[in-house]
Amino acid sequence: MEHPGLPSVIVVVLGLLGNFVEGLTPRVSFPIGAPGRSLSHFNSSDVRNTTTLLLSDDGDTLYIGARDFILSLNVSQKDITVIGKLDWSPSEKDMYDCSMKGKKKADCHNFVRVLQFLNSTHMYACGTFAFSPRCTYIKSEPFSLVTSPTGKPEEGRGRCPYDPYQRNSAISVDGELYTGTVADYMGNRPVISRHLGEGSHVDLKLDDTVGWLEDPTFISSSFVPSEEKIYFFFSEVGREYDFVEKFTVSRIAQVCTSDIGGQRTLQKRWTTFTKAQLLCKSDNEIPYNVLQDIVTLPPPDGTSVDDTLFFGIFGSQWSVNTGKSVVCAFRLGDIKDVFRGHYKVLNRDTGRWSPRPQERPANPGECGLHNASDNILRFVKENFLAEESVRPVERRLTLVSPDQRYALMAAQRVTASNHKLYTVLFLLTETGYLHKAVLLDDGDAHIVEEIQVFEQPQPIKSVLLSVSKGEVFVGSSEGVVKVPVSNCSYxxxxxxxxxxxxxxxxxxxxxxxxxxxxxxxxxxxxxxxxxxxxxxxxxxIMPRSRPGPAKGNAAKLLLVSLGKVVRLQCPEVSRLARSRWEGLDLYLDPNVYQTQDDNSLNFLSTAATQGQYSCISTENNFQQTLAVYQVKLESHPTQQTTPTSEAPTKALASTTRGNLRGRPTFPPAPTSATVRQVSANFTRRVAPSAGSEETGVTEADSPGGEALPVEQGKTYLKELVVVSMLLAACVTFLITIGLYNARQRFRNKTVPQDVSQERDAEQEPLRDDQSPCGNGKRSDPTAPNGQANGVACNGTPKASNGHLPNTPT
Missing domain, CATH: 3.30.1680.10 (ligand-binding face of the semaphorins, domain 2)
Structure with a gap:
């Protein structure tokens, strides 16, 4: 019994019991504009929403369906150039009518959603055209719009959606257009149709009977020539699970290109339409039921067409899987087996599905049923949902990404040096990154690299792979980016x-x-x-040319001051590598040495921490040395270097811990300071600038000439402050005593006094009750006006009138 048929509580429990999958980490990451990955961009100020991409057979010309424009680009060279540009925008009246219907003006433009080759000379395009879909023919040479024989705009209803936010699918086969979209303004009539039919191939669509399609979201379509069938991929509400409200299921549907409809029953309707569920899940897990994108990978040369694979990106409507994206692969042979199996029957009175136990008069979905009797056609009309679900290859998930949400993809088979075929997936994240993943024999996936293709996170509109040219084209609101599939020279x-x-x-x-x-x-x-x-x-094995020195290179000599925090930087060459620090002459005690998240080594410079340090990287059991440093104390440890504006001092992250075996420890966050860097031929001062890439090499030894990433900072700050304050207090006290003594000597020279009386005053302290001024000074009862010992109550010397002695008044 399938998990979608279980109660929601059991489904959630099973999801929690599922296997834990670690995140896939790209080995190398290239931000936008990185010199190690060259990209070609095309953008124009008036070109937006490059929704539809179409590549010529020779891979030299790329056609773009955008908002109000259809473009022809030359992509054969490194730089993308414009060949032609067709203006296909609505008139002012069309825009006004659209606004009067309550639509936003920004949504009333013409968004080109269908762009297909009809033959070697013409293309066919359809757009939303201000919520009134229209279609047109385009001549390839010269690149121009072609007026219809009637001279009137060609109706686009049933070929293109009204709303630019609704997804659709379209494919052209032998000059006929097969589409999956909605056929009304409100978006309530989903249809799978054939258009541009000639002769006996009349236009066909689905019967309007309820249950053929249930609020679908069309994703993609594919043509398999040997089967003469068109396969449509979409998500819809699964009415067969009637106890779960709006349970989403992913579907695959098929129609035969030879179908011409019934003679009486199902006239101008599909007689070969059937659908089945795509069940993307592994054992003991809930299914990933929301289809995001799907691509077709043809079988290898010399193998059966049944080996055709369909790779799909799936999400989940269940909260336990929110944020996850998975990839499942489905084999054409398994799909054919499901469509050859039993079908469910829909009870029109109750609206419920149930298995059909009796013998079936015909096999639904089989080509040629348009010639069948009315009885058989009535049977296939009510039996179009396959009872079994299509399981993924080997009944497991191809790729699981718990931390990335993928939107679109492309796939290719690549022959390795051992003549073995590997499948490479190009996955576009919702934030504008391209992941190149290779599928391995053990069932795992290895992400070779990730490339940022757009500066601002935005929905990816389209992706197209050119196998012949070895390039991936990505379209979005900003334009188109051309990405080479390989980057070997890096x-x-x-x-x-x-x-x-x-x-x-x-x-x-x-x-x-x-x-x-x-x-x-x-x-x-x-x-x-x-x-x-x-x-x-x-x-x-050759010495590394990027970004750090190889093992055996001379160590970089660093002269540091005593008591400073030293930071040794280890360059990152791979996100999958494990880095560690080694010392040749000492044990790297974790209480003394701290390794930061960026693999830098921090420690306090002391006599015990002098020596040689090496950063060792290990990946796939291969070990290489990325950086070697020789740290020595300066001959004058008290000499301080002059900080610059480019190297601001950072605050220490924590207080200093105790000593270990007499060696001081240090806080984890070092301070940035200018250090003196010495190599074999020169000595210079370097201040590491904020935002610069630190690679751990000197300018003499590295192509880029980056500064050596060593950071120093002051320690024992509290102790220094206390000592400074005590020293300042002592100096202030001594200066005060000296000034007081100098003042007394000056008074002795300038004020006439009775020496014997002054000595008696110094030897006998005054009492408070003897002072007329109330300040503890001894008073002279013979002194007039409250004067005591020649000093007035206001503190002015007697007979001085406020002036210095022996000066005129």
Missing amino acids: YGSCSECVLARDPYCAWDHTHKVCAAIDGIQDVAGQDVEGGNVQRECVSA
């Missing part, structure tokens, strides 16, 4: 080329470069499955 050594595990690339032992596999004539070093460097490179 890997500068045999070890990096093999560790990339890119089926497009291998190490050319003759020319000592990492090159495309199809261009290597001699033995190629490549291991997609395991990335075994020791076996593939042997003696060809």
